[in-house]
Amino acid sequence: MTSTSDDDAAERLRRADAERRRTRSAVESAGEEDLRALREACETLRETLDRYEDRATGDGDFAGFIEFQDRIAHFTNDLNEDLPERGTFEDVDDRLQKRRLTESDFAAVRERVTEAEATAEPLNDWEDARAEYREARKTARRRLDELADRIDELERLQRLGEADLDAPVERIREPVEAYDESVRAAFREFRGEAPAREVLEFTATTALFPLVPFAEPPEDLREFVQSSDVGTEPIPQLLEYADYSRSKLDHYVDDPAALKRNVATRETYLRRLDAEPLTVGWPPPAADVLRWQCDERISVVARFAPDVVPDLRAVRELTRREDYAALRDSAVAREQLTSEERERLRSGAVERDLDAAREERERIEAALEELPSLDELPALP
Numbered sequence: 001m002t003s004t005s006d007d008d009a010a011e012r013l014r015r016a017d018a019e020r021r022r023t024r025s026a027v028e029s030a031g032e033e034d035l036r037a038l039r040e041a042c043e044t045l046r047e048t049l050d051r052y053e054d055r056a057t058g059d060g061d062f063a064g065f066i067e068f069q070d071r072i073a074h075f076t077n078d079l080n081e082d083l084p085e086r087g088t089f090e091d092v093d094d095r096l097q098k099r100r101l102t103e104s105d106f107a108a109v110r111e112r113v114t115e116a117e118a119t120a121e122p123l124n125d126w127e128d129a130r131a132e133y134r135e136a137r138k139t140a141r142r143r144l145d146e147l148a149d150r151i152d153e154l155e156r157l158q159r160l161g162e163a164d165l166d167a168p169v170e171r172i173r174e175p176v177e178a179y180d181e182s183v184r185a186a187f188r189e190f191r192g193e194a195p196a197r198e199v200l201e202f203t204a205t206t207a208l209f210p211l212v213p214f215a216e217p218p219e220d221l222r223e224f225v226q227s228s229d230v231g232t233e234p235i236p237q238l239l240e241y242a243d244y245s246r247s248k249l250d251h252y253v254d255d256p257a258a259l260k261r262n263v264a265t266r267e268t269y270l271r272r273l274d275a276e277p278l279t280v281g282w283p284p285p286a287a288d289v290l291r292w293q294c295d296e297r298i299s300v301v302a303r304f305a306p307d308v309v310p311d312l313r314a315v316r317e318l319t320r321r322e323d324y325a326a327l328r329d330s331a332v333a334r335e336q337l338t339s340e341e342r343e344r345l346r347s348g349a350v351e352r353d354l355d356a357a358r359e360e361r362e363r364i365e366a367a368l369e370e371l372p373s374l375d376e377l378p379a380l381p
Contacts, residue, residue: 005303008295009136009140009143009360009363009364009366010140010142010363010366011134011137011363012139012365013133013136013137013140013368013371014367014371015136015373016129016132016133016136017110017133017136017137017371019129019132020126020130020132020133021135023122023128023129023130024126024130025121025123026122026125027122027126030084031084031123031167032123033083033125033194034082034084035081035119035122036085036120036123036255037080038083038084038085038116038119038120039117039120039124040345041075041079041083041089041116042061042113042116042117042120043107044075044278045089045092045113046113048068048071048072048075048112049106049109049113051135052064052067052068052071053103053106054103055067055068055377056069057069057101057102057103057105057106057128060081065101066097069096069097069181071091072096072097073093073097075089075093076089076092076093083114084119084120085115085119087148087182088112088113089116091112091379092109092112092113093167093279095108095109095135096109099190100132104231109350112273116189122132129137130377131159133377134374134377137333137368137371137373137374140193140364140368143360143363143364144361144368145362145365146170147357147360147361148361151354151357151358151361154350154353154354154357155340155342155354157344157345157350158345158350158351158354160332160333160345161333161337161342161345161350163329163332163333163341164326164330165328165330165333165334166330167326167327167330168327169328169330169331171192171323171328172284172318172324172327172328173331174329175280175314175315175317175318176280176282176284176309176315176318177282177380178311178314179279179280179301179308179311179312179315180279180281180312182272182281182305182308182311183275183278183279183305183308183311183312184279185302186275186276186304186307187275187278187305188274188275188300188306190202190235190304190305191235191236191273191274192234192235193234194234194304195225195231195232195233195234195235195237196225196230196231196232196233196235196237197225197226197232198224198351199234199235199273200217200221200222200224201226203216203217203249203273204222205216205303206215206277206300209297209299209300210279210296211292211293211296211297212278212296212300213277214273214278215269217269218266218269220266221262221263221266221269221270222264224258224259224262225238225259228253228254228255228258228259229253229254230253230254230354230381234272235270236262237272238259238270239263239267239271241253241261241263242260242261242264242267243308244265246260255349277299278301280293280298280315282331282335283328283331283332283334283335283336284315284318284328284331285327286325287319287324287325287328288319289317290315290316290318290319291319292312294312294315294316294319295316298312298316323328
């Protein structure tokens with residue numbers, strides 16, 4: 001069954017429903033139970049033919065020949081008198097109940113089975129249509145998810161297109177940059193001078209603050225700096241030690257092998273450890289997000305740089321400004337809008353795309369609401 005593209009999800013769903021109803025009607029007219037019995041009979045006969053052909057033809061297996069004819073006779077006798085194509089099965093029985101069977105007999109019988117199977121085709125069509133309808137509904141749901149993302153993005157562009165690019169964004173930029181600079185400097189000093197065990201213990205405790213996304217220190221590294229005297233050294237010193245040869249390292253640490261094993265193998269983590277999880281960045285996030293971030297970061301920053309907390313509180317105060325959202329939109333527009341996006345906004349392409357996406361969403365939602373859900377489809381045995 002040919003399906004339309006995802007962009008035509010609503011139309012595909014309606015066509016699939018129409019085909020499902022049409023094929024269902026054909027099955028009901030012919031009698032679903034009769035068609036199922038016919039298809040099962042054809043499958044059984046084909047399996048029997050495949051199983052016995054080698055034994056029932058030729059002169060080598062008389063017992064197999066008798067067993068085959070007996071099975072065919074019982075199979076035919078057990079068929080319902082009103083079964084569609086019963087005459088075909090009786091003809092097959094007549095053809096196979098003779099003293100010698102050849103491969104041509106089996107080929108001719110299979111042709112008759114194929115003809116009988118065609119009578120049951122409406123059942124196959126209905127099952128295929130039902131499967132297509134299920135897939136069309138799933139596709140429609142997936143398309144709605146895509147459209148939700150598409151609409152969000154177009155609405156974002158539209159909102160940025162309405163932003164005042166000449167707005168005084170420095171009113172929020174200066175406090176943000178002042179804090180980011182202060183916290184970076186404070187963390188560099190903390191990382192460069194505090195004992196490694198203290199720094200790693202600090203980053204480990206930030207796991208309690210989901211809006212402060214420090215990577216947790218590797219457990220083996222953390223255990224090493226806690227248990228070894230060298231853990232009182234700052235991280236830069238540990239990294240320097242890790243570059244020493246084993247013989248040189250003997251003069252500085254008690255267990256060179258342990259330091260190599262636990263520090264040298266974690267060098268990437270230690271070198272990348274910086275203040276970025278604590279910074280705001282530019283442009284800043286929406287007011288509610290930034291406010292939550294500041295609340296968590298105040299507790300974290302106070303642990304190693306209490307003198308930076310006032311700068312962070314000043315950033316949090318920005319979120320209470322009535323013009324914060326407008327200034328932020330202006331900042332985002334300046335930073336993120338590409339020349340192509342600006343042209344699409346100017347030409348009205350964004351608005352047209354947004355209208356089209358909303359209309360398509362409405363069509364899909366209407367089709368999903370109007371047509372039966374998967375749970376409401378007639379059950380298949």
